[in-house]
Amino acid sequence: MAGGGWSNEPYPPVDDAHRYYGGSTNPGQSTPPPSPERSSLVRPYAVTGGRTAARLQLAMEALVSSATSIHQDLSILTPERQAISSLCRQVRSVAEISALLRMPLGVVRVVVGDMAAEGLVHVHQPQLDAGKPDLNLLERVLSGLRRL
Amino acid sequence: MGKTTFVGAVSEIVPLTTEAVMTDASAGIDDVGLTPHKTTTTVAMDFGRVSLDQDLILYLFGTPGQHRFWFMWDDLVRGAIGAVVLVDTRRLADSFPAVDYFEEAQLPFVVGLNGFGGHHPHSENEVREALTLSSHVPVVRTDARNRDSVKGTLITLVEHALTMRVAVPDGNRA
Numbered sequence: 001m002a003g004g005g006w007s008n009e010p011y012p013p014v015d016d017a018h019r020y021y022g023g024s025t026n027p028g029q030s031t032p033p034p035s036p037e038r039s040s041l042v043r044p045y046a047v048t049g050g051r052t053a054a055r056l057q058l059a060m061e062a063l064v065s066s067a068t069s070i071h072q073d074l075s076i077l078t079p080e081r082q083a084i085s086s087l088c089r090q091v092r093s094v095a096e097i098s099a100l101l102r103m104p105l106g107v108v109r110v111v112v113g114d115m116a117a118e119g120l121v122h123v124h125q126p127q128l129d130a131g132k133p134d135l136n137l138l139e140r141v142l143s144g145l146r147r148l
Numbered sequence: 149m150g151k152t153t154f155v156g157a158v159s160e161i162v163p164l165t166t167e168a169v170m171t172d173a174s175a176g177i178d179d180v181g182l183t184p185h186k187t188t189t190t191v192a193m194d195f196g197r198v199s200l201d202q203d204l205i206l207y208l209f210g211t212p213g214q215h216r217f218w219f220m221w222d223d224l225v226r227g228a229i230g231a232v233v234l235v236d237t238r239r240l241a242d243s244f245p246a247v248d249y250f251e252e253a254q255l256p257f258v259v260g261l262n263g264f265g266g267h268h269p270h271s272e273n274e275v276r277e278a279l280t281l282s283s284h285v286p287v288v289r290t291d292a293r294n295r296d297s298v299k300g301t302l303i304t305l306v307e308h309a310l311t312m313r314v315a316v317p318d319g320n321r322a
Contacts (some may be wrong), residue, residue, distance in 0.1 A: 014197055059227055060166075061207040093207060095195055099164035104190065106168075126204070126227045131228050135313055141229060142306045144200025 039107055047080050048110040055113035060095040063113055063124040064088045080111055149264045150234055150292035151210030152194045157298040159208065161198025166193050168220050191217060221249060221282045230256035230309045232301055237261055237270040240278050247279050255308040260290040260301050
């Protein structure tokens with residue numbers, strides 16, 4: 001496998017505290033089956049204040065890295081923002097954030113867009129030439145694949 | 149067919165699943181409004197990643213081929229290098245929508261004949277004719293379970309994308 005640095009590190013285990021939307025919550029408690037409201041997808045957008053449009057046009061493959069330091073107190077942030085800040089200590093794509101935190105893509109886009117605007121994360125968008133990957137990028141991908 | 153296997157064959161991570169929400173708008177005229185408590189539908193999409201260099205990561209997204217998932221493709225093709233249409237030669241017709249879509253979107257694509265156990269009941273030419281592919285579209289045999297085979301298919305795709313970029317200026321596609 002080519003490459004190195006952050007890109008080759010394995011995922012740390014994602015603990016259950018991160019899994020806001022991943023099925024059963026409230027461990028150890030005998031709870032009634034989730035009400036229809038809770039199982040619907042309306043709920044995740046509550047964390048965006050109901051907004052579905054992100055500030056940034058974020059590609060699924062756009063890379064996000066945390067701009068907060070490991071010593072910074074994140075407890076003032078909402079749980080979603082804390083989770084994204086911690087997860088993105090290693091560079092992750094928008095799609096990975098969505099999958100690992102079990103948040104729908106649309107929600108991740110809104111929250112990450114806000115966090116970028118507030119300087120909490122850096123976003124690295126793919127370099128495009130009129131909406132397409134530029135020639136230099138294609139050549140790099142090709143030689144990278146050949147080296148695999 | 150075999151998308152997740154294909155992605156997993158080269159991905160450095162176990163393929164992850166993300167969910168896209170199909171809203172009423174993207175679902176078109178649908179019966180979601182008739183189902184109480186269900187205003188949206190989610191569609192799972194698997195993806196993997198391949199680190200190609202210190203600062204270069206390739207993401208591979210696998211999406212279902214049917215029409216109703218096109219709303220996700222609109223999102224995916226923006227900035228994409230290209231697509232591999234994985235074809236099960238026993239069910240060629242399943243690939244028609246994907247081929248139509250990528251031709252229309254002018255996204256470079258290759259057709260991968262996914263042969264299980266190296267078994268390919270139809271030749272490349274038969275498939276090319278059945279799908280009425282332009283002569284420049286590569287048709288390759290591939291085995292989604294085999295890393296080298298998948299790698300070779302991706303190399304063919306990127307080579308094809310490069311050829312199209314160099315040979316065919318925008319808006320002048322044959």
